[in-house]
Amino acid sequence: MRNVLLVALVALVVGGCWHATPEAPGVAAVVEPPPEQTPDGSNPAWRPRNTPSPCDASMARAFELAYDELQRVPQLRNKVDDVRHAAAASCREMGWTPETLACFDAATAGRDVIHCAGRLTPDQSNDLQRRMEAIMSGTAP
Numbered sequence: 001m002r003n004v005l006l007v008a009l010v011a012l013v014v015g016g017c018w019h020a021t022p023e024a025p026g027v028a029a030v031v032e033p034p035p036e037q038t039p040d041g042s043n044p045a046w047r048p049r050n051t052p053s054p055c056d057a058s059m060a061r062a063f064e065l066a067y068d069e070l071q072r073v074p075q076l077r078n079k080v081d082d083v084r085h086a087a088a089a090s091c092r093e094m095g096w097t098p099e100t101l102a103c104f105d106a107a108t109a110g111r112d113v114i115h116c117a118g119r120l121t122p123d124q125s126n127d128l129q130r131r132m133e134a135i136m137s138g139t140a141p
Contacts (some may be wrong), residue, residue, distance in 0.1 A: 032129035058104040059084050060112045069110070079135050086131040086140065094124045 052060065063070070063084040070080045091101070103116035120128065134140035 036093050053088070053092065054098070054101050055088045055096065058101040059088040059091060062087070062107060062116070063109060064102045065113060075136060081141065082135050083132055086135055087128060089127045090124065090131055096124060097118065103105055 036082075063080065067080060068075050076083065089098075097119075100116060100119045103119055104113065107113050107116055116127070117128075131140070
């Protein structure tokens, strides 16, 4: 059953059937701290250089849940890491909300990941879909 749900997530994203529900108006987007900060305590958003961004951490969690199953999908077998990196880049560049990232962080199963993906705005969902289609077709940079 879990395999079916995770394959369905990939099919939804790649197939263009991923329908997003918009976030509530006025919800702040994820803001990544500048990479060159010092740990002097003046910037509470500072993190060591090797600490993953909120987007990287959330996508790592989501793909950790799905990794084994996604490896079984022939079209994704050698592209799972590329898809994860593309999802994290989309998150950073499209400003996924802290609430959406918290949803991915709390996910415990593939169905939770699908639910969290439904929290993306239409623009965020379209950007993610475009990136994943580029990876699947081999046209990604």
